[in-house]
Amino acid sequence: MNDRPLHSLGKSYPREDGPEMVAGLSQFVEDIQRPGMLYGAVVRAGRPHARILGVDASRAAKAPGVACVLTAADVPVNSYGMVITDQAVLCGDKVRYEGDPVAALCAASWEQAESAARLVRVRYEDLPAVTGPEEALRPGSPRVHESHPTGNVVFEGSVIRGDVEKGFAEADLIVEARYRTVPQEHASIEPHITVAEVDPAGRLSVYVTSQTPFRIQADLARVLKLPLSKVRVVSCVSGGAFGGKHEIMLESLASLCALKTRRPVTFRMSREEEFTVSTVRHAFTIDYKSGVTREGKIMAVHVRSLLDGGAYCAAGNGVGAKGALMAPGPYVIPNVRSDFCLTYTNNGFAGAVRGFGATQTTFACERHMDLIARRLGIEPMELRRRNAMKTGDPAHSGDAITSCGLAETMDKAATAIGWDEIGRGRRSGRCRRGRGMAAMIYPVAGFGQATPAAAFARVNPDATLTVITGIVDVGQGTNVILRQIAAEELGIPFEHVHLVNGDTSIAPFDPGSTGSRVAHVGGLGVKKAVAEVKKKLLAKAAAALEAAPEDLDIAEGEVFVVSAPDRKKRLAEIAQNSYKAGDILLAEGLHHSKDMGVNKANHQGKAFECYVFATQCAEVEVDTETGEYRVLRLVAAHDVGRAINPMNVEGQIEGGASMGFGLGTSEIIQMKGGRVLNRDFRDYLIPTSEDMPGTFTSLIVEALEPRGPFGVKGVAEPSVNPTAPAVVNAICDAIGAEINDLPATPEAVLRAMGKVAGKARKRS
Structure with a gap:
């Protein structure tokens, strides 16, 4: 039964919401209309650090159309946070970044709400702003949170394996360098938006585009002082998330207004607010030290990562820890120390972004590998091959790697781009060509503790299947892949599976669509639920077919005896007879890994469910x-385990690579004195189709993962990580100089070559 050919997995079923999206028929939160709807506006600090001396909202309360005005005194429990409860729904005593909310109101129209918000008067005493992590650590620097016991240090931690000093002593060469990455905006097409309404029984329903509806529910219940049963969160069709829709942003304000007015209320962010209010990718400063032998064996690595967390912790501790664990890269290194320090500053608000810390440290690692290769005179691909991880090797947390397709990704990427041929590219004249590569390791789910996944499965009387899960689709194709897993497990056509998700009132709890956990962990929950309901179905069929349940299987709408396939019954007949007998074919499935756990002192243990690997190669031409430069070709080969839906996998690789391409080449949030200067897409440059590589090739490698459903790993997050270092390595190869800070703008290229003011980084 387990060796039967796959019938649903490995096929590129299109997303069922695709035609609606293209035709403009999808129902987003913006499209929700209710009679008597009120429209919200938020009064924000507009300054990076200040004490609030007073808030006067009296004029706003009397303005035309205004139904409700809120200040800090109106919030039942005015604190929340993912790890540390350091955030306020509405600030009452102090603001810590320019996007902090001080007051909110709702009115009969957007225009009336925005006009009234301008009437709120707030008196401030401006305070010195902390505008960088180095400044945050200086003795005597202003404290962003006076009550935080460790000052501006939010979290510190270390990954320790082996003895780095011993490893450095055994090395023939020590290579050290500093790397810097910058904040990156999620740039979702759909800004943050929410609708809240209260039914006659006082039950609150909140419509969002969140990746984590159950987290939103829990935070709302806390700040509103309501039982969870009184708070329903519905995650609707999403216009993008990429990690930016984890925590409450507007939901608490809309809910408070709805509870106060007993009318439906909607709040939304402008594009300017998306840049000044919502979370961004953490900026990292990374000091990287490696010890290697003459033959290129890496003996020791010591990495120090300093993170700008902005005004609040949010997911910063996890970003720092995951970045530290991934910093040594996909290489076997006996001695590792990777330290991280997350700081408070008044620079906006950093949080979860696709890649979650590993994006930044992968850039440092892969730039550093090129430095080592040059110093040793070893070809860059060869250096990586000599140190590459394989199945059975320990990860940097000490747990064994259970599947690894890294070597195959290197082979496929090198072949596809013609690595050896482009290595003989043009090296003189005004326009020069270069090649670059980057390899990667990225973890799937876990993080030292299991993230459970659950599902309900019901076989209907007509032999179709309904699956209910708490996992939501925020654009990554979750709904399709979970249906494919369910169809494969039961043995029915993909079209006969219906998925219900996104509503906390009916779905089982789920931590959310985060951490590349959906296909692997979520898929296990669905697979187990369907396996349980299949057992019940086969038990019913066993009597009719006069066979043991374990001798039966399902295919093409029929239950049959495996050893005698001609003995069979229609699946619908078995299902109908079960319901006629009063037996409902319903089951639940729960996946909860029992072997997860790490020592927080050194981050050693079973940290993650499994690991994915990748290699990306780029060819560039630099003027x-x-x-200025053009990326002529980019090849991305990713080990994803079983590719459930190859078309969807390729889409994820392309989407992630485009985000990494922007980080590497053009995207930078310009800050001055704690304020964002570029607040729209005219000045914040995300790549367009004209900017992307002339040729982009996605390659799938399937190193099946024994812990995953049907060998599945994941792909959504890791695809962003190798792109920036691959492109920057290619630029450096072309110009014969080093660029260690992101993004690699044309000015940065000229600076590296010593052609504009700034420190040149010529190769020694």
Whole structure:
């Protein structure tokens, strides 16, 4: 039964919401309309650090159309946070970044709400702002949170394996360098938006586009002082998330207004607010030290990562820890120390972004590998091959790697781009060509503790299957892949599976669509639920077919005896007879890994469910007079375990690579004195189709993962990580100089070559 050919997995079923999306018929939160709807506006600090001396909202309360005005005194429990409860729904005593909310109101129209918000008067005493992590650590620096016991240090931690000093002593060469990455905006097409309404029984329903509806529910219940049963959160069709829709942003304000007015209320962010209010990717400063032998064996690595967390912790501790664990890269290294320090500053608000810390440290690692290769005179791909992880090797947390397709990704990427041929590219003249590569390791779910996944499965009287899960689709194709897993497990056509999700009132709890856990962990929950209901179905069929349940299987709408396939019954007949007999074919499935756990002192243990690997290669042409360049080709080969839906996997690789391409080449949030200067897409440059590589090739490697459902790992997050270092390595190869800070703008290229003011980084 377990060796039967796959019938649903490995096929590129299109997303069922695709036609609606293209036709503009999808129902987003923006499209929700209710009679008597009120429209919200938020009064924000507009300054990075200040004490609030007073808030006067009296004029706003009397303005035309205004139904409700809120200040800090109106919030039942005015504190929340993912790890540390350091955030306020509405600030009452102090603001810590320019996007902090001080007051909110709702009115009969957007225009009336925005006009009234301008009437709120707030008196401030401006305080010195902490505008960088280095400044945050200086003795005597202003404290962003006076009550935090460790000052501006939010969290510190270390990954320790082996003895780095011993490893450095055994090395023939020590290579050290500093790397810097910058904040990156999620740039979702759909800004943050929410609708809240209260039914006659006082039950609150909140419509969101969140990745984590159950977290939103829990935070709302806390700040509103309501039981969870009184708070329903519905995650609707999403216009993008990428990690940016984890925590409550507007939901608490809309809910408070709805509870106060007993009318439906909607709040939304402008694009400017998306840049000044919502979370961004953490900026990292990374000091990287490696010890290697003459033959290129890495003996020791010591990495120090300093993170700008902004005004609040949010997911910063996890970003720092995951970044530290991934910093040594996909290489076997006996001695590792990777330290991280997350700091408070008044620079906006950093949080979860696709790649979650590993994006930044992968850039440092892969730039550093090129430095080592050059110093040793070893070809960059060869250096990586000599140190590459394989199945059975320990990860940097000490747990064994249970599947690894890294070597195959290197082979496929090198072949596809013609690595050896482009290595003989043009090295003189004004326009020069270069090649670059980057490899990667990225974890799937876990993080030292299991993230459970549950599902309900029901076989209907017509032999179709309904699956209910708490996992939501925020654009990554979750609904399709979970249906494919369910169809494969039961043995029915993909079209006969219906998925229900996103509503906390009916779905089993789920931590959310985060951490590349959906296909692997969520898929296990669905697979187990369907396996249980299949057992019940086969038990019913066993009597009719006069066979043991374990001798039966399902295919093409029929239950049959495996050893005698001609003995069979229609699946619908078995299901109908079960319901006629009063037996409901319903089951639940729960996946909860029991072997997860790490020692927090050194981050050693079973940290993650499994690991994915990748190699990306780039070819560029650089104009050495202007610093402008074109990425001629980009090849991305990713080990994803079983590719449930190859078309969807390729889409995830392409989408992630485009985000990494922007980080590496053009995207930078310009800050001055704790304020964001570029607040729209005219000045914040995300890549367009014209900017992307001339040729982009996605390659799938399937190193099946024994812990995953049908060998599945994941792909959504890791695809972003190798792109920036691959492109920057190619630029450095072309110009013969080093670029260690992101993004690699034309100005940065010229600076590296010593053609504009700034420190040149010529190769020694």
